[in-house]
Amino acid sequence: MExxxxxxxxxxxxxxxxxITALLFxxxxxxxxxxxxxxxxxxxxxxxxxxxSNANFFMEDTLIGATNIPQYDRQLFGADAWLxxxxxxxxxxxxxxxxxxxxxxxxxxxxxxxxxxxxxxxxKKQIDKLGxxxxxxxxxxxxxxxxxxxxxxxxxxxxxxxxxxASYQLGExxxxxxxxxKQKRLFETYATTIKGGSIEGxxxxxxxxxxxxxxxxxxxxxxYDDALMQTIVNTVNxxxxxxxxxxxxxxxxxxxxxxxxxxxxxxxVEGAYKSRDVFFDAFATKTNRDGSLSxxxxxxxxxxxxxxxxxxxxxxxxxxMEVKRTENFTFRTDPFVTLNRGMLNFLPPMTRVNTYRLxxxxxxxxxxxxxxxxxxxxxxxxxxxxxFNANFSNITLLDGSWNPFDNGNGLxxxxxxTEVMYKYKRLYTVTAGVQMQRYNQEIYEVKPEVPxxxxxxxxxxxxxxxxxxxxxxxxxxxxxxxxxxxxxASFGENLGQDYGEWLFAQLEFTMAPHWTFTISDMYNVxxxxxxxxxxxxxxxRIHYPRVDVFYTYKANRFSLSYIKQVEGVVCTGGICxxxxxxxxxxxGISSTF
Amino acid sequence: MKKxxxxxxxxxxLLAGCDENMPVIDCLSCxxxxxxxxxxxxxxxxxxEEFTGVRCxxxxxxxxxxxxxxxxxxxxxxxxxxxxxxxxxPYADNIxxxxxxxxxxxxxxxGEPLGYPSAVIDRKIFSNENELQVAQASWxxxxxxxxxxxxxxxxxxxxxxxxxxxxxxxxxxGAAFEDVNDELxxxxxxxxxxxxxxxxxxxxxxxxxxxxxxxRKALSTxxxxxxxxxxxxxxxxxxxxxxxVLPDIWDETNCDIVAFIHYGGxxxxxxxxxxVHIIE
Numbered sequence: 001m002e003x004x005x006x007x008x009x010x011x012x013x014x015x016x017x018x019x020i021t022a023l024l025f026x027x028x029x030x031x032x033x034x035x036x037x038x039x040x041x042x043x044x045x046x047x048x049x050x051x052x053s054n055a056n057f058f059m060e061d062t063l064i065g066a067t068n069i070p071q072y073d074r075q076l077f078g079a080d081a082w083l084x085x086x087x088x089x090x091x092x093x094x095x096x097x098x099x100x101x102x103x104x105x106x107x108x109x110x111x112x113x114x115x116x117x118x119x120x121x122x123x124k125k126q127i128d129k130l131g132x133x134x135x136x137x138x139x140x141x142x143x144x145x146x147x148x149x150x151x152x153x154x155x156x157x158x159x160x161x162x163x164x165x166a167s168y169q170l171g172e173x174x175x176x177x178x179x180x181x182k183q184k185r186l187f188e189t190y191a192t193t194i195k196g197g198s199i200e201g202x203x204x205x206x207x208x209x210x211x212x213x214x215x216x217x218x219x220x221x222x223x224y225d226d227a228l229m230q231t232i233v234n235t236v237n238x239x240x241x242x243x244x245x246x247x248x249x250x251x252x253x254x255x256x257x258x259x260x261x262x263x264x265x266x267x268x269v270e271g272a273y274k275s276r277d278v279f280f281d282a283f284a285t286k287t288n289r290d291g292s293l294s295x296x297x298x299x300x301x302x303x304x305x306x307x308x309x310x311x312x313x314x315x316x317x318x319x320x321m322e323v324k325r326t327e328n329f330t331f332r333t334d335p336f337v338t339l340n341r342g343m344l345n346f347l348p349p350m351t352r353v354n355t356y357r358l359x360x361x362x363x364x365x366x367x368x369x370x371x372x373x374x375x376x377x378x379x380x381x382x383x384x385x386x387x388f389n390a391n392f393s394n395i396t397l398l399d400g401s402w403n404p405f406d407n408g409n410g411l412x413x414x415x416x417x418t419e420v421m422y423k424y425k426r427l428y429t430v431t432a433g434v435q436m437q438r439y440n441q442e443i444y445e446v447k448p449e450v451p452x453x454x455x456x457x458x459x460x461x462x463x464x465x466x467x468x469x470x471x472x473x474x475x476x477x478x479x480x481x482x483x484x485x486x487x488x489a490s491f492g493e494n495l496g497q498d499y500g501e502w503l504f505a506q507l508e509f510t511m512a513p514h515w516t517f518t519i520s521d522m523y524n525v526x527x528x529x530x531x532x533x534x535x536x537x538x539x540x541r542i543h544y545p546r547v548d549v550f551y552t553y554k555a556n557r558f559s560l561s562y563i564k565q566v567e568g569v570v571c572t573g574g575i576c577x578x579x580x581x582x583x584x585x586x587x588g589i590s591s592t593f
Numbered sequence: 594m595k596k597x598x599x600x601x602x603x604x605x606x607l608l609a610g611c612d613e614n615m616p617v618i619d620c621l622s623c624x625x626x627x628x629x630x631x632x633x634x635x636x637x638x639x640x641x642e643e644f645t646g647v648r649c650x651x652x653x654x655x656x657x658x659x660x661x662x663x664x665x666x667x668x669x670x671x672x673x674x675x676x677x678x679x680x681x682x683p684y685a686d687n688i689x690x691x692x693x694x695x696x697x698x699x700x701x702x703x704g705e706p707l708g709y710p711s712a713v714i715d716r717k718i719f720s721n722e723n724e725l726q727v728a729q730a731s732w733x734x735x736x737x738x739x740x741x742x743x744x745x746x747x748x749x750x751x752x753x754x755x756x757x758x759x760x761x762x763x764x765x766x767g768a769a770f771e772d773v774n775d776e777l778x779x780x781x782x783x784x785x786x787x788x789x790x791x792x793x794x795x796x797x798x799x800x801x802x803x804x805x806x807x808x809r810k811a812l813s814t815x816x817x818x819x820x821x822x823x824x825x826x827x828x829x830x831x832x833x834x835x836x837x838v839l840p841d842i843w844d845e846t847n848c849d850i851v852a853f854i855h856y857g858g859x860x861x862x863x864x865x866x867x868x869v870h871i872i873e
Binding site: 067068069070107108110111112185186188190191225227228229230231232233234235236237238244245246247248249250280282288289290292294295296298334335336337338339341446447448449537580 | 613615616617618619650651654657658660661662664665678679681682685701704705706707708719720721723727728729730731733734735736737738793794795796797
């Protein structure tokens, strides 16, 4: 009963908070409106905003695995929406965002989530050299390795810091900032408290020199709350002596970073260290009470990460080399949260961001507990017609080899991507190349006993301008994969790895400035181990068609899509998760005003 | 520049000066700290409803963890494995379809997991969680937390088995230890242990995997039969009986009756539970 009353109070508080916030915001807007009429920009004030809305109509397709979740079984419809309003006046910036999730599959692709309310509010003010902000804040230190409060809507990540921030300009080129608060958890916050700060600056050799440096130092301090610590203690209490750890309430993460620029060269380096932190390692061996071993336990270790990027850019040539080594650098608000939840930091991905459908099918999610990686990217523009890009990345576990030809244990991901572009006047552009990958599906998708997926993908993209406003674009990709010998032996015929070989074709017709139509098909030409079978246990060659219509009018964009999509890893901004197959219709609206 | 260096030095000094009193860790897993005594009526029992599926590669890892926790907590930890959701569609080689309509309804009631292994403990949202489904990492902690709470009611189980018609008759009874002024409901399950069938594991498909405490049937409605809308006064008792004929394919010697009292509404936190073999 007490708990019910507490929940009720909490609910009332939530409504009250929402109402007060909304009223305050509307009151301010109303005040401005009343003063100056209907202009968006009046009395120095400016009201702007955006709406993003997605509606999904779920159409069950058991053949491709789009089934067994509430949306396919009974709900049939799901929607997500974000309405952001921003207002600036009297030196203040303030904003309010309404979030809605209605039988949404964004939070958990295998489940349904419904809730709505004020997802964000903030107030900011610059007072001479002092900047202050309160509310739900997005910010980061350095490249985000020790702290990044950010939003990725496609994966429903909203790691805003609910708290306050102050910054101060130290001279012309230096700024110090400090913040404290809690991390947002949907419409609540985590109980863990966070505080941190950084100092960043910029120095150069003067007008005659060609060098500059932009150094920075940051620190973040996280303190677990009592209830969470009790859960940790209760958990560790069940461990055997060999697995027992001594958890601490407080963890500190600190980082030093600098960008040195000399002429065409640019060198970014960041080194970070995390004091002893409790985290869950799903692959760590635990000794059970009966002496048996199982996987998954809390560990308490220090962490470190080194990341560097060297770039050279001059006269059509651009070269970038990146190296990163990560060890025990998971940094979360709560050691028990998993996947994309409760992340305080962001570890930059070390692979190329591929956009073509088949080229992007296998993507390497950052392994925060341990990986070493390097990436080389070269771009060269020969002349106004021809240009070239090559990218090579190699990611291994900490005990893996740096040798790019070593396919031994520890290899997580390797990719060679080449691209040649030919542009003929403004009439047409042809982009073509090949991509080769090695992808450790066992680790990235937790699929047991599967081999490293080996792909070879030739592709071509032809853009042809039919007229000044009309254009036609054709995309073709073919994915060849290696053989899964174990699966072939048990199935009795040659089977490719994962889903086998694919053909993807897309035709896009654009009528500027309003309409774009696309039609595409991803066809499982030669089914692999994981491709569905029919009643006779024969592998099926399934089509995954997609039709899209996009309409853009001024700052409004509408999309309507019919989609059949195979399961796969979806990444956005370097954060990835395994998404199940989808079958249905999607309607999207995005608008800024 | 001097100011900046000073600031940096101060930060590092502040860090160096930080120390804390660390919590004390016991070793419940150590033989000296574990009890094998069966619990009394006044002892709290906790129920863990594990959501699983034969296609869920990581679920055996969760089942192993439950086995380990049962070894630590003995009969005070009652487990039910509910096959429902995305990974529960049987393979062609499966002997059993472990899915049940009640299991699907319960998953709808308690919510789908974010990932697997996942379980609901005492149908309770714990203070540092925002949903009922919790990942394996936090099971041990939440179970210990609830085991420390005294039960408000007792749950006694009496099962009698008729071999001739394969019928089990169950009486669930008990009384309140203190005033409980809320709607109370009773949920009763039949579970089966040691069912050997196909399961995906990290080592591949295992055709002879031992499935434990599989939910076979809910004798009550999936959200519990109403016991009282007004609650129970101190020492006020309750009793309810159920009968069910077991299908031939279930091994009655491996079947258990699980019963738990919980609040009404959704999700209805569990306040006490019990378990008994159909054939002792």
